[in-house]
Amino acid sequence: MTGQDGPRRGRGRRPADEVRGEVLAAAGDLLLAEGMAGFTFERVSAISGASRTTLHKWWPSRGALALEAYFRTVESTLAFPDTGDIAADLTEQVRAFVRLMTETPAGRVIAELIGSAQTDPELAAAYRENYSAPRRALAVTAVEAARDRGQVRDDVDAEAVVDQLWGACYHRLLIPDQPLTEDFAGTLVDQLVHGIGRR
Amino acid sequence: MTGQDGPRRGRGRRPADEVRGEVLAAAGDLLLAEGMAGFTFERVSAISGASRTTLHKWWPSRGALALEAYFRTVESTLAFPDTGDIAADLTEQVRAFVRLMTETPAGRVIAELIGSAQTDPELAAAYRENYSAPRRALAVTAVEAARDRGQVRDDVDAEAVVDQLWGACYHRLLIPDQPLTEDFAGTLVDQLVHGIGRR
Structure with a gap:
C-alpha cells in the first residue's frame, strides 16, 4: 500500500x-x-x-x-507473432519494430536512452534488465522453436540472429547513414534466411 | 599557413x-x-x-x-582486405573491427561519440560525414565487387550487409547483453553468407 x-x-x-x-x-x-x-x-x-x-x-x-x-507502452506493439513460419514471423516483427521506431516518437526516445546509457552505468544496467534482455529472449525463443521445427539450421546462433535483424535496425536508428524502412526490414530477413552467397 | x-x-x-x-x-x-x-x-x-x-x-x-x-588513428587498423574471397575478406575485416573495439579504448570512445551524437545534431552530422559514411562506402564497394565476380547474389543489398555485419557489432558494443567477440564476428559472416534457413 x-x-x-x-x-x-x-x-x-x-x-x-x-x-x-x-x-x-x-x-x-x-x-x-x-x-x-x-x-x-x-x-x-x-x-x-x-x-x-x-x-x-x-x-x-x-x-x-x-x-x-x-x-510498458510499446510491449503490446512488439508482441512476437507465432504462425509457425519463421521467415514470415520475423519479417512481421521486424517491420512492426521499424514502424514503431519511425512512425512514433519511440525511436527518438529509445535513441536518447541508449545514448545516455553510454555514460550512465545505472541506466545501462536498467535498460538491459528491463528492456533489451527480455526482448532479446523473446526473439531467441522464437528462432530456437523454428530450429526445433526444422525451419532453420541446427547450428543456428539465435543470439546472433537478434543482432543481424534488430541490431541492424538499431544501427540505422542510431547512425542514420541510410533510411530505416519496412522494405529494409524485409531485406534483412530475406538476406539472413536465404544467405547472400551464391549457391 | x-x-x-x-x-x-x-x-x-x-x-x-x-x-x-x-x-x-x-x-x-x-x-x-x-x-x-x-x-x-x-x-x-x-x-x-x-x-x-x-x-x-x-x-x-x-x-x-x-x-x-x-x-585518423584507427584508419590503418581498419583497412579493407581484398583477397578475392569475399567471405574471408569480410571475416577478416569484421574480426579486426571487433579487436579494435574490445582490445583498445577505441570501443569506449566510439560508444561515447555515438551516445553524445543522439542529442547533438552537429556531432551526429560530423560523425556520419567523417567516419561512418566513408567506412560504409568501403564495405559496400567490397560487397559489390564480390557480386560482380559472381561470389554473392546479383540482388544483394550491399548497404544492408553493412548493417547485418558491422551494425550487429555496434549493437553489442552499445547494448552489451551479449559479448562482442571474434567468434561472434565469424558467426555473423557465416550466417549471412550461407543463410540460416534450411536448404
Missing part, C-alpha cells in the same frame, strides 16, 4: 499496483509526446497525481522510470 | 598540414588513453603545442576534433 503517497484525487487509498500502473501509463504518454528532454519526476508527478516521494521510492532515477514506462 | 597560431616550439612557421597532422596524432593518443571524459581543447593544446585559437579555427567543437582524430 502506498498510503499517503498515493494519487491525490480524493479516492482514498488504492492498491500500489494500480497506482504504479497509472503512473507508468502517464509517464509513457509524456515520454512519447516530448522525448527525454521534457521527462522529469516533477512533470510525471503533476500528470499522474502521484507524489514525487512515491516516484522516488519506486524508481531510483528518471532514466529508470522512463525505461519502465517505455517498455 | 598558421602563422602565430602554430606550435610554440621555437621552430618557426611550418606548413598547416604538418601542424594539423601533429595535432590529430596527439589528440588521437589522448582520446584512446582517456576517452571523451578527459578530452578537451585545453589538453590537446597542451600536448600538441598548437594554440587553442588554432584548434578552434580548425575544429568547431571538441566532438569534431575527437572524431577526426579517432578516424
Whole structure:
C-alpha cells in the first residue's frame, strides 16, 4: 500500500499496483509526446497525481522510470507473432519494430536512452534488465522453436540472429547513414534466411 | 599557413598540414588513453603545442576534433582486405573491427561519440560525414565487387550487409547483453553468407 503517497484525487487509498500502473501509463504518454528532454519526476508527478516521494521510492532515477514506462507502452506493439513460419514471423516483427521506431516518437526516445546509457552505468544496467534482455529472449525463443521445427539450421546462433535483424535496425536508428524502412526490414530477413552467397 | 597560431616550439612557421597532422596524432593518443571524459581543447593544446585559437579555427567543437582524430588513428587498423574471397575478406575485416573495439579504448570512445551524437545534431552530422559514411562506402564497394565476380547474389543489398555485419557489432558494443567477440564476428559472416534457413 502506498498510503499517503498515493494519487491525490480524493479516492482514498488504492492498491500500489494500480497506482504504479497509472503512473507508468502517464509517464509513457509524456515520454512519447516530448522525448527525454521534457521527462522529469516533477512533470510525471503533476500528470499522474502521484507524489514525487512515491516516484522516488519506486524508481531510483528518471532514466529508470522512463525505461519502465517505455517498455510498458510499446510491449503490446512488439508482441512476437507465432504462425509457425519463421521467415514470415520475423519479417512481421521486424517491420512492426521499424514502424514503431519511425512512425512514433519511440525511436527518438529509445535513441536518447541508449545514448545516455553510454555514460550512465545505472541506466545501462536498467535498460538491459528491463528492456533489451527480455526482448532479446523473446526473439531467441522464437528462432530456437523454428530450429526445433526444422525451419532453420541446427547450428543456428539465435543470439546472433537478434543482432543481424534488430541490431541492424538499431544501427540505422542510431547512425542514420541510410533510411530505416519496412522494405529494409524485409531485406534483412530475406538476406539472413536465404544467405547472400551464391549457391 | 598558421602563422602565430602554430606550435610554440621555437621552430618557426611550418606548413598547416604538418601542424594539423601533429595535432590529430596527439589528440588521437589522448582520446584512446582517456576517452571523451578527459578530452578537451585545453589538453590537446597542451600536448600538441598548437594554440587553442588554432584548434578552434580548425575544429568547431571538441566532438569534431575527437572524431577526426579517432578516424585518423584507427584508419590503418581498419583497412579493407581484398583477397578475392569475399567471405574471408569480410571475416577478416569484421574480426579486426571487433579487436579494435574490445582490445583498445577505441570501443569506449566510439560508444561515447555515438551516445553524445543522439542529442547533438552537429556531432551526429560530423560523425556520419567523417567516419561512418566513408567506412560504409568501403564495405559496400567490397560487397559489390564480390557480386560482380559472381561470389554473392546479383540482388544483394550491399548497404544492408553493412548493417547485418558491422551494425550487429555496434549493437553489442552499445547494448552489451551479449559479448562482442571474434567468434561472434565469424558467426555473423557465416550466417549471412550461407543463410540460416534450411536448404
